[in-house]
Amino acid sequence: MAVRTLLKPSAYFDSVTLMLVQREVRQLPGVEEAGVVMGTDANKELLRDAGLLTPEASTARADDLVLVVRAISDDAAAGALTHAETLLVQRRAPTVGGPYRPKTVASAAQMLTGANLALISVPGRFAAGVAKDALVAGLHVMLFSDNVSIEAEIELKRTAAVRGVMVMGPDCGTCILGGAGLGFANRVRRGTVGIVGASGTGIQEVASLVHRGGGGISQAIGTGGRDLNSAVRGLTAMQGLAALAADPGTEVIVVISKPPAPDVASQVLGAVQRLSKPVVVNFIGASVPAAKAMHVALTLEDAAHQAVTLATGQAPRWPHWEALPAQEAGRLASTQKYVRGLYSGGTLCYEALLLLQRYAGPVYSNTPLDPSQALESALRSRGHTVIDMGSDEFTVGRLHPMLDLDLRCQRLAREADDPEVAVILLDVVLGYGAHPDPARELAAAIRQARLRAQAAGRWLPVVVSVCGTDEDPQDYEAQVATLIDAGATVQASNAQAVRLAGLIAEAAGSRGEPHRPMELPAPSAPPTVPEVSSILRLLERPRVINVGLDLFAESLTAQGVEVMAVDWQPPAGGKQKFIDILDKLNA
Amino acid sequence: MTIDEANRRATQAVLESRPVLVGTAPAAEVIAGMHKHLILHAGPPITWARMSGPLRGAVLGGVLYEGLARDDREAQALVERGEVQFAPCHHYRAVGPMAGVTTASMPVYVVENRAFGNRAYSTLNEGYGKVLRYGAxxxxxxxxxxxxxxVCAPVLGKALERSGGLDMKNLIAQQVQMGDEGHNRNKAGSALMARLLAPHLARTSTRSDDLAAVLTYLADNDLAVLNPVMASCKAMMDAAHGIAGSTVVTCMARNGTDFGIRVSGLGDAWFTAPAEVPVGLFFPGFTQDDANPDIGDSTITETAGLGAFAMAAAPAIVKFVGGTPQLAVQSTLEMYEITVTENPAFGIPQLDFRGTPTGIDIRKVVKTGITPRVNTGIAHRRPGIGQVGAGLVRPPLACFEQAVEAFAATLP
Incomplete structure (x- = not known):
């Protein structure tokens, strides 16, 4: 056995490219394990877990590319490294003779007539700079990147507000604008329900359920998860609400967010009350004072239910898969007590934390509702645990779990071996930008997990919700069938899946109580109504400059949206000294 | 004034410049401070000890030409005793191709920037083969x-005087539309120059065999207009120099050892790094191993938005950039990423008459890592052999990194 390491200083590649190369290298003859990653701390941790953190690899910095191969012979390892290098060069080869690929947002905006939106998915520490360039070029911004400072977010949003454009994000996973799904987005019917959401998977869950309930989506505007906190003050949410109020295609508006800062909530509700269109509000885990034309929803499923009812005049009927919690619980061994939720969607995870408490009691998490329920390490569960695997500790320098299921499958195997685990709870998010066939990868892991538990004398229920539609590229029905075939119990919504897992835990002896909702103050009048003319042009027809993950540009092209992709590289080759100098010059 | 505003002012000066070729004169008569023991050369300042082969050869030739020594050994001894001073052409409002050696009694073209009143100078092009600029x-x-x-310079000078001057802005605009990029290809521009001067040459009362020799010089030399174009670019870029707060590059030049740049808002400072060896196509019998590191002031054309920056306009020489007109277009498109503005006077037909990328911003170069492209002739690394090929080169990124550092140091 031989391990070989190759370090390429200051060589940036996006994580999709690296994942694809890593997969290909793993399949080479003689290769046992391979890592092709940027040298971030999180990735080095993963290399350590895989037994690949060689002394050389451990010296890598975040901007260095690390290639490590373990193979049956030194020749095989060396060959695999050479092959990996070739693959990386191939993927970077310029389009010889093809059209010019612009290197900056400014030149891309000049090349794409009528460009009005920059979709930015570069690593977090560079993202604000790219967003600033986009604003200077007069574009709206969808900032998919996370790890952007709140100071940068506020500055960007204030600049944008002055110019009458929106900054959707940072950490904005999903938008549906003018019928085009951006980032992670499900393919849904066009209709009359407009969404303003401070959460990516919250938007996806509601949009998918509206579609499956017979309604359709006019627009879905993501704001980023921090938009409604007291520092950012809902700058984007207020723009989104004003735009949907003016959008002729929107008849019902849904507002989704984790509980906002009270004073910001009251302002948003004040704006909501002024609208002439009905609004469904779901501040997950906060109680909203009811008012005329404002409808309060308790779960994402409930929000979709009310929106469809308002939009179509008919209450939707979700398909139900029969669930027999007591029967499932009856097959558990006496040691099996706890729910373990492994989530890829942040808001779905948050909703799970809230709903599960009612049945099961305290739920530990890396993103807990209450600081007393914080896990010491996101890598180790205790009691009832629900983990957001899309949060920073899992995604710095690595792909989001909606795209790369490896970590979740590994974790699933570990949880299945834990004799205290009674039920596994999972989400699967479909749509543009997501993994092309997540059910297939998860199904294999679920099947194996259940077999291992069975071998140890335990019955292991796995409860899954699939966020998606029959029109998604992955095909909702086929994904559900694959999961059921692997022995999973698939529920129609995240809320239903959590309820089932909770009831199983309750039947196995856990006791819980409803989470006490946060009380929000009465609505107050917002200061001004934002200018929406530029936003309405965006909603009519987005023309997109894509900076970052190529798969987003590809999915937009597949949807018939005009896209110009920027051949992006980190500023100043990632050299911090010069990044700082340029910041100083441009201050 | 913000940096962006300062840069707009600097590039506005480039766009408003109106270089006119007004005449010829001995260098010492028009270049202030020029004297018999001063030799101007291309690129940033350099000592005899660090000069490369072609520049050394040209310096010795300059000493002999001025009659300061009887042979090359004497000339070298004179130089080594320090009896000859060296200075960059750029310090004297002049530019010279390749070695760029300019001495007191050499004739120079005089270009006047009619918009701002500043002047710039460049020697007469010697043509092909064994020439001083390559160290022979x-x-x-x-x-x-x-x-x-x-013979040649006085006659050309008289014709220029009679003509009232050649409007070089107009000539460059036309040559760009006729397939020249103004640096490696000047075939159309040289033909235009000959055509515009011919009627005036005929009226200079020159002996017919001398007149025939001058016309033959113009007819045979596709580079005849290169030196006036360079002086025009120098006159344009000098107008943009010295604007406080501007990060626009006003000079890029090489001496065969170092590549140097100057920046509008950074005064007289040079930012230098070792010059790269150009990569290109070689004349029969020569290879890449014969190539000298990058040399010459002709990069003033790129600095002003011509040369490689206007590559899209010159499909005839696309062999230098990989062989297809599409790649030539990509070369120019890439240069828009690092420039402040476009020069509408120089419209590129292949880009729907989009103006040439103008005003290199050191911030954009450092941020994108895209260094300016340069089209260039390639000198043999030994003196006296001459041109061995032509190709492409880029300045070292370090020049621009040093410049942004120096610029940051000027801020509070």
Missing amino acids: YSDDVLQRLRWLRD
Whole structure:
């Protein structure tokens, strides 16, 4: 056995490219394990877990590319490294003779007539700079990147507000604008329900359920998860609400967010009350004072239910898969007590934390509702645990779990071996930008997990919700069938899946109580109504400059949206000294 | 004033410039501070000890031409005793191709920037083969220089005077539309120059065999207009120099050892790094191993938005950039990423008459890592052999990194 390491200083590649190369290298003859990653701390941790953190690899910095191969012979390892290098060069080869690929947002905006939106998915520490360039070029911004400072977010949003454009994000996973799904987005019917959401998977869950309930989506505007906190003050949410109020295609508006800062909530509700269109509000885990034309929803499923009812005049009927919690619980061994939720969607995870408490009691998490329920390490569960695997500790320098299921499958195997685990709870998010066939990868892991538990004398229920539609590229029905075939119990919504897992835990002896909702103050009048003319042009027809993950540009092209992709590289080759100098010059 | 505003002012000066070729004159008569023991050269400042082969050869030739020594050994001894001073052409409002050696009695073109009143100078192009600019200094080379001084320059000067001056902005605009990029290809521009001067040459009362020789010089030399174009670019870029707070590059030049740049808002400072060896196509019998590191002031054309920056306009020489007109277009498109503005006077037909990318911003170069492209002739690394090929080169990124550092140091 031989391990070989190759370090390429200051060589940036996006994580999709690296994942694809890593997969290909793993399949080479003689290769046992391979890592092709940027040298971030999180990735080095993963290399350590895989037994690949060689002394050389451990010296890598975040901007260095690390290639490590373990193979049956030194020749095989060396060959695999050479092959990996070739693959990386191939993927970077310029389009010889093809059209010019612009290197900056400014030149891309000049090349794409009528460009009005920059979709930015570069690593977090560079993202604000790219967003600033986009604003200077007069574009709206969808900032998919996370790890952007709140100071940068506020500055960007204030600049944008002055110019009458929106900054959707940072950490904005999903938008549906003018019928085009951006980032992670499900393919849904066009209709009359407009969404303003401070959460990516919250938007996806509601949009998918509206579609499956017979309604359709006019627009879905993501704001980023921090938009409604007291520092950012809902700058984007207020723009989104004003735009949907003016959008002729929107008849019902849904507002989704984790509980906002009270004073910001009251302002948003004040704006909501002024609208002439009905609004469904779901501040997950906060109680909203009811008012005329404002409808309060308790779960994402409930929000979709009310929106469809308002939009179509008919209450939707979700398909139900029969669930027999007591029967499932009856097959558990006496040691099996706890729910373990492994989530890829942040808001779905948050909703799970809230709903599960009612049945099961305290739920530990890396993103807990209450600081007393914080896990010491996101890598180790205790009691009832629900983990957001899309949060920073899992995604710095690595792909989001909606795209790369490896970590979740590994974790699933570990949880299945834990004799205290009674039920596994999972989400699967479909749509543009997501993994092309997540059910297939998860199904294999679920099947194996259940077999291992069975071998140890335990019955292991796995409860899954699939966020998606029959029109998604992955095909909702086929994904559900694959999961059921692997022995999973698939529920129609995240809320239903959590309820089932909770009831199983309750039947196995856990006791819980409803989470006490946060009380929000009465609505107050917002200061001004934002200018929406530029936003309405965006909603009519987005023309997109894509900076970052190529798969987003590809999915937009597949949807018939005009896209110009920027051949992006980190500023100043990632050299911090010069990044700082340029910041100083441009201050 | 913000940096962006300062840069707009600087590039506005480039766009408003109106270079006119008004005449010829001995260098010492028009270049302030020029004297017999001063030799101007291309690129940033350099000592004899660090000079490369072609520049050394040209310096010795310059000493011989000025009659300061009888042969090359004496010339070298004179130089080594420190009896000759060296300075960049750029310090004297002049530019010279390749070695760029300019001495007191050499004739120079005089270009006047009618918009701002500043002047710039450049020697007469010697043509092809064994020439001083590539470091050759044999008798026939010196003989040719004396003919340029005694016959060609005075006649051209008279014709220019009669013509009232050649509007170089107009000439460059036309040559760009006719397939020249103004640096490696000047075929159309040289033809235009000959056409515009011919009627005036005919009226200079020159002996017919001398007149025939001057017309033959213009007819045979596709580079005849290169030196006036360079001086025009110098006149344009000098107008943009010295604007406080501007990060626009006003000079890029190489001496065969170092590549140097100057920046509008950073005064007289040079930012230098070792020059790269150009990669290109070689004349029969020569290879990449014969190539000298990058040399010459002709990068003033790129600095002003011509040369490689206007590559899209010159499909005839796309072999240098990989062979297809599409790649030539990509070369120009890439340069828009690092420039402040476009020069509407120089419209590129292949880009729907989009103006040439103008005003290199050191911030954009450092941010994108895209260094300016340069089209260039390639000198043999030994003196006197001459041009061995032509190709492409880029300045070292370090020049621009040093410049942004220096610029940041000027801020509070």
